[in-house]
Amino acid sequence: MDNGKNGFHPTTLIRDFDRGKTSLLADGRTLREWTLVAREKEIEVAPGVTFPAWTYNGRIPGPTLRATEGERLRITLVNHSAHAHTIHFHGLHAAQVDGTAGIGLSLVQPGGQTVYxxxxxxxxxxxxxxxxxxxxxxIAKGLYGVFLIDPKEARPEADELVMVMNGFDTNFDRANELYAVNTIPFVYMSDPVRVTVGELVRIYLVNVLEYDLVNSFHVHGNFFDWYPTGTSMSPAEHTDTVMLCQGQRGILEITFPREGRFMFHAHQSEFAELGWMGFFEAGCG
Amino acid sequence: MDNGKNGFHPTTLIRDFDRGKTSLLADGRTLREWTLVAREKEIEVAPGVTFPAWTYNGRIPGPTLRATEGERLRITLVNHSAHAHTIHFHGLHAAQVDGTAGIGLSLVQPGGQTVYxxxxxxxxxxxxxxxxxxxxxxIAKGLYGVFLIDPKEARPEADELVMVMNGFDTNFDRANELYAVNTIPFVYMSDPVRVTVGELVRIYLVNVLEYDLVNSFHVHGNFFDWYPTGTSMSPAEHTDTVMLCQGQRGILEITFPREGRFMFHAHQSEFAELGWMGFFEAGCG
Amino acid sequence: MDNGKNGFHPTTLIRDFDRGKTSLLADGRTLREWTLVAREKEIEVAPGVTFPAWTYNGRIPGPTLRATEGERLRITLVNHSAHAHTIHFHGLHAAQVDGTAGIGLSLVQPGGQTVYxxxxxxxxxxxxxxxxxxxxxxIAKGLYGVFLIDPKEARPEADELVMVMNGFDTNFDRANELYAVNTIPFVYMSDPVRVTVGELVRIYLVNVLEYDLVNSFHVHGNFFDWYPTGTSMSPAEHTDTVMLCQGQRGILEITFPREGRFMFHAHQSEFAELGWMGFFEAGCG
Ligand SMILES: [Cu+2]
Ligand SMILES: [Cu+2]
Ligand SMILES: [Cu+2]
Ligand SMILES: [Cu+2]
Ligand SMILES: [Cu+2]
Ligand SMILES: [Cu+2]
Ligand code: NA
Ligand code: NA
Ligand code: NA
Ligand code: NA
Ligand code: NA
Ligand code: NA
Ligand SMILES: [Zn+2]
Ligand SMILES: [Zn+2]
Ligand SMILES: [Zn+2]
Ligand SMILES: [Zn+2]
Ligand SMILES: [Zn+2]
Ligand SMILES: [Zn+2]
Ligand SMILES: [Zn+2]
Ligand SMILES: [Zn+2]
Ligand SMILES: [Zn+2]
Incomplete structure (x- = not known):
């Protein structure tokens, strides 16, 4: 696995929040800006297995765009690929900037660009x-990413992680051969996610898996509070397993009381065995 | 698509609530009565594609039966089809009227009738x-419908919609070729669901999809409050995507803040692309 | 079906809670101990259909281990089978006793034993x-069971039932031919689960089904309160249908207001028709 050649590494990506470039608007609000470039890119998704991906900014998942509620956001999509694309955001917005083919700004043609x-x-x-x-x-080619809006009153301080549950149909039969969180199967098995005993860990979990109807997240030896869609400050459940369909997402808050290696994985055995498993390594800070 | 020949149109059906015929019982309670006729019917489910359906009252989904909690309900099933059928209601009732083959009233034979x-x-x-x-x-042949019980203290005034997520196995291989909400694939793409900006919209969402393990509802550019099974007056989640298995259902409350066309669809891409997508057209009232 | 030859019967197993052997620790806490023996066993899963199962204590599901929060638990796994196994518990514990191959105690070889x-x-x-x-x-071979931790302040008195949703891949093609709750397809159709009108019934429902992405529980003519993962004393939903992926579980509380036979089953018709259906028989106590 040449993560260097891929140009991104799940171990850094998991804590990489892109807050864009900010400036002040006349009305005192913050304007936050990003540029996303759509381009084709070969990704090595397993040793010796390359996938002809479509990417935002050369990575899968695309950058984790992070803002605070009430800010003005401006995202420029530049299409350096050979196919027409858009960016469709989950969240509130006008139809004009919905990023759906045939609506408002509609398709961004190869060589073109548009602003959401x-x-x-x-x-x-x-x-x-x-x-x-x-x-x-x-979607399955890789054109997706996380869009995180913090509440004005920030959530409590935590070690924050981004986990995008995805997979790859490497032989183009509309079924996945590889499953992962953050693209590279088993990557967090050989390079565990290091966390600190007693410290709050907040996981932003998004399911984008195509072709399979559901996905799930299970952690060993530990429980978490679960905030579906992250739109409430009160948890909906205290558990060790959640299930999501494509497009669903939620926040997990977990504090590891003990040192050691704790597995996390889909509780669909097939997904786990084809790559969607990893370790937390809880250590003393 | 000849919706006229089908005898029902998703654009009217979506706001069609059947409150039956009411009378007063000796104890002062309301008696509410409906007659459902089971019959075979060819339905054009896509241009040039007919499906040999089994229907209640000649439509798929069957009539949306709407009552208020505490009323007495009487539903007569008349079987004008060539096969034995029943009506099984989700809700509280005696085993005698459960509508399960082999229990209580059991099967209604061709030419027969019974009263639940x-x-x-x-x-x-x-x-x-x-x-x-x-x-x-x-089920997959079309024998299903919505059964709505309003609380005694009515929910707030709203523009109310019924959406039944279904599909059709047109080649009888126990897999669906067509997916829809309210039977006709893509119907709300060409004829959007018109809603009013700033007005509360309440969607009664039911999943009856056979053969696929789950289904889902996603709306673009807007969020909704979600009341699973509709049995609480407090929402369980604020989101833009919910997942349901067959038999699950819930109420969505949504207010569109802006004019424009907003897509809604299953977030299973396959289902969306085979018909389960539509538009809301939000306009100024 | 020779349940006697199988050595366990779903009709007794459904109310069989194994509280182990208790003693007092020096610090005044209770120590609770069990021994689980892993062994191969032919199980007759349908008339004339034997399944070469792997079992804990000769039954599927394994014993329902029941403890109270705060107790010390000690589980000895003795491996009398020809393959290496472990016991992995959902719940809080040190990595050392996680029961995952490659972690802590790791594999228990044939003839070996270990203590969690x-x-x-x-x-x-x-x-x-x-x-x-x-x-x-x-998992699919049968190595699973229920692990129930009561809160220190006990839940209200109830008639308590254990239901493990499972299935069997009898031809080893990674798809199930048979579905059930508590192993034997249709067993509660011929021998209904007897409950008492007006009495609280509490169902401990766990999904371990392998190969299918989800499972579900639906009851006829009655509603239940649903406590996902059982970690809260307040219900999350009042419904008649819940969906679970493998590893998910929850508590149902239901009181039958009327005598009679009420079906319960997966609301995936395929699972129901291949065995995952049964009856409650509600009678006067
Ligand atoms: Cu694209
Ligand atoms: Cu596990
Ligand atoms: Cu029928
Ligand atoms: Cu979408
Ligand atoms: Cu094993
Ligand atoms: Cu049913
Ligand atoms: Na594939
Ligand atoms: Na697969
Ligand atoms: Na088909
Ligand atoms: Na399909
Ligand atoms: Na099989
Ligand atoms: Na099957
Ligand atoms: Zn686990
Ligand atoms: Zn989406
Ligand atoms: Zn595991
Ligand atoms: Zn969307
Ligand atoms: Zn049903
Ligand atoms: Zn969409
Ligand atoms: Zn039912
Ligand atoms: Zn597990
Ligand atoms: Zn049923």
Whole structure:
């Protein structure tokens, strides 16, 4: 696995929040800006297995766009790929900037660009993805990422992680051969996610898996509070296993009381055995 | 697509609530009565594609039966079809009127009829369907509908919509070729669901999809409050995506803040691309 | 069906809670001990259909281990089978006793044994299963059971039932031919689960089904309160249908207001028709 050649590494990506470039608007609000470039890119998804991906900014998942509710957001999509694409955001916005083929700004043709601008609302954990038909194809190729809107009153300080549950159909039969969190199967088995005993860990969990109807997250030896869609400050459940369909997402809050290696994985054995498993390594800070 | 020949149109059906015929009982309670006729009917489910359906009252989904909690309900099933059928209601009732083959009133033979009578409880969003084996076949053929029990203290005034997520196995291989909400694939793409900016919209969402393990509802650019099973007046989640298995259902409350066309669809790309997508057209009232 | 030859019967197993052997620790806490023996066993899963199962204590599901939060638990696994196994518990514990191949105590080889010891926490409904690769195989062969931790302040008195949703891949093609609750298809159709009108019934429901992405529980003519994972004393939903993926579980509380036979089953018609259906027989106490 040459993560260097891929140009991104799950071990850094998991804590990489892209807050864009900020400036002040006349009305005193913050304007936050990002540029996303859609481009084709070969990704090595397993040793010796390359996948002809479509990416935002050369990585899968795309950058984790992070804002605070009430800010003005401006995202420029530059299309350096050979196919038309869009960015469709989950969240509140005008139809004009919905990023759906045939609506408002509609398709961004190869060589073209467009600007999506809207307010950051509601607070919570969202996602973005291309919305060009065939939908399954444009998503499964890799055009997706996390869109996180913090509440104005920030959540408590924590060690924050981004986990995007995805997979790859490497032989183009509309079924996945590889499953992962953050793209590279088993990557957190050989390079565990290091966390600190007694410290609050907050996981932003998004499911974008195409072709399979559901996905799930299970952690060993520990429990978490679960905030579906991240739109409430009160947890909905205290558990060790959650199930999500594509487009669903939520926040997990977990504090590891003990040192040691704790596995996390889909509780669909097939997904786990084809790559969607990893370790937390809880240590003393 | 000849919706006229089908005898029902998703654009009217979506706001069509059947409150039956009411009278007063000796104890002062309301008696609410409906007659459902089971019959075979060819339905054009896509241009040039007819499906040999089994229907209640000639439509798929069957009539949306709407009552208020505490009322006495009397539903007569008349079987004008060539196969034995029943009506099984989700909700509270005696075993005698459960509508399950082999229990109580049991099968209604071709040419026969029977009467299901019970109290309307609990308030919430329920469903009814035939419960004759093979179950998958009697459901997938079209014998299902919505059973809505309003709480005694009515929910706030709203523009109310019924959405039944279904599909059709047009080649009888126990897998669906077509997916929809309210039977006709893509119908709300060409004829969007018109809603008013700033007005509360309440969606009664029921999943009856056979053969696929789950289904889901996602709306673009807007969020909703979600009341699973509709049995509580407090929402369980604020989100833009919910997942349901067959028999699950819930109420969505959504207010569109802006004019424009907003897509809604299953977030299973396959289902969306095979028909389960539509538009809301939000306009100024 | 020779349940006697199988050595366990779903009709007794459904109310069989194994509280182990208790003693007092120096610090005044209770120590609770069990021994589980892993062994191969032919199980007759349908008339004339034997399944070469792997079992804990000769039964599927394994014993329902029941403790109270805060107790010290000690479980000895003795491996009388020809393959290496473990016991992985859902719940809080040190990595050393996680029961995952490659971690801590790791594999228990044929002829070997090991001891898992940890505190009973958190209160709620959990499960245990072998965690040796291939995972799907070790689970689907039958190595799973219920792990129930009562809260210190006991739940209200009730008639308590254990229901483990499972299935069998009798031809080893990684798909199930048979589905059930508590192993034997249709067993509660011919021998209904007897409950008392007006009495609280509490069902501990766990999904371990392998190969299918989800499972569900639906009851006819009655509603229940639903406590996901059993970690809260307040219900999350009042409904008649819940969906679970493998590893998910929850508590149902239901009071039957009327005498009679009420069906319960998966609302996936295929699962129901291949065995996952039964009856409650509600009678006057
Ligand atoms: Cu695209
Ligand atoms: Cu596990
Ligand atoms: Cu029927
Ligand atoms: Cu979408
Ligand atoms: Cu094993
Ligand atoms: Cu049913
Ligand atoms: Na594939
Ligand atoms: Na697969
Ligand atoms: Na088909
Ligand atoms: Na399909
Ligand atoms: Na099989
Ligand atoms: Na099957
Ligand atoms: Zn576990
Ligand atoms: Zn989406
Ligand atoms: Zn595991
Ligand atoms: Zn969307
Ligand atoms: Zn049903
Ligand atoms: Zn969409
Ligand atoms: Zn039912
Ligand atoms: Zn597990
Ligand atoms: Zn049923």
């Amino acid at each position: 601008e809207f307010d950051a609302e509601p607070f919570g954990l969202h996602l973005y993805h291309c919305h060009v038909t065939p939908l399954a194809h444009h | 009578e019970f109290d309307a409880e609990p308030f919430g969003l329920h469903l009814y369907h035939c419960h004759v084996t093979p179950l998958a076949h009697h | 010891e940890f505190d009973a926490e958190p209160f709620g409904l959990h499960l245990y299963h072998c965690h040796v690769t291939p995972l799907a195989h070790h």
